Each structure stands twice: as C-alpha cells, then as structure tokens.
Amino acid sequence: MGCGKSTLGRALAAATGLDFIDLDHYIEQRFHATVAELFARRGENGFRQVEQAMLREVCGFSDVIIACGGGTPCFFSNMEEMNEAGLTVWLNTPIERLYERLQRNRSKRPILANKSDSELLDFIASALKERTPYYSRANATFCATLLEDKSQIAITARQFCERFNLPTL
Numbered sequence: 001m002g003c004g005k006s007t008l009g010r011a012l013a014a015a016t017g018l019d020f021i022d023l024d025h026y027i028e029q030r031f032h033a034t035v036a037e038l039f040a041r042r043g044e045n046g047f048r049q050v051e052q053a054m055l056r057e058v059c060g061f062s063d064v065i066i067a068c069g070g071g072t073p074c075f076f077s078n079m080e081e082m083n084e085a086g087l088t089v090w091l092n093t094p095i096e097r098l099y100e101r102l103q104r105n106r107s108k109r110p111i112l113a114n115k116s117d118s119e120l121l122d123f124i125a126s127a128l129k130e131r132t133p134y135y136s137r138a139n140a141t142f143c144a145t146l147l148e149d150k151s152q153i154a155i156t157a158r159q160f161c162e163r164f165n166l167p168t169l
Helices: 005-016 023-031 035-059 078-085 095-108 117-135 150-163
Strands: 019-022 064-067 089-092 140-143
Touching: 005 019, 005 064, 005 150, 019 023, 023 035, 035 064, 035 078, 095 117
Parallel strands: 019 064, 089 140
Antiparallel strands: none
C-alpha cells in the first residue's frame, strides 16, 4: 500500500502501449462490489479465494502490466503463479516514503482513516515485516521512491523500461 503500483503501472502502460490492470479494480468490476464490501460479505479467506481466482485469470492475459494488491503475494501459491506467468517486480519503497504517501491519502483508505500518525507508522512497519518474505520472492526489485509528480513519474517509468528492456512507444 502506497508503494506506487497503480501510479507506476499506469505510467508504464502509457509508455509501452501495454494494457494496465489493477487487480483490486478488476475484482470490483467483476463482482460489482468494492474490495471492502467483499471482505465484509465473505471474510478475508473468502476474499482471498476470489482474489486468487481473478489473479489466475489476469495472469493468463498477454501484453499486460498487472498491479496486484499488497496482500496478494502472501496467500496460497500466488507469488509462485505470478512468477511463472511473467516478470514480477517488488516496488521496494522506503518506509519513510510509504508513510508520507499514506499520511497524505489516508482518508481514501478505510483501514487507515482513523489511525494516528504513530499508529500509521507502526502499521506500515508491521505490514512490511510480515510481507517482505513474500515480496522478496519476486523476480526483481525496483525502487519506487520518486513518484511524487508528473516529472518524477515519467523519469521513473523510463528507468523501469530501460532496466527491464520494455519497448516504449
């Protein structure tokens, strides 16, 4: 959460002509419900089963950039399936930058909306500690620190394309 998956994913799609899929939005469109509503109706395990099925579906698409939810790699065999489907990249972003981004936009994220600054920082640190063993299984790591304005986003997208040999338009 807050590492820049959607921001960079959209920029990469624009730069390469590939389609961009945000897995959470894909799930919401398919099920006509928000992720929060699906969590409430089905519980976490039920949501994770839906997420796994939709991940398998989008992993079968060609010429796409997929941004999965932050928890997606941590359940079932999702990380292994993503690695088999194509290049997986962990957008490794310093905790300080995650905190800045999430602090600015916490009202848009119900799970964060009522957290104090110190609770937010603790939440981020705890989530990273729990999820790093899964994220570290990605094929590659890329620093997504500089995504704060249009210029930085363009530069970061260009650097990503160069590093991973993605053809640009």
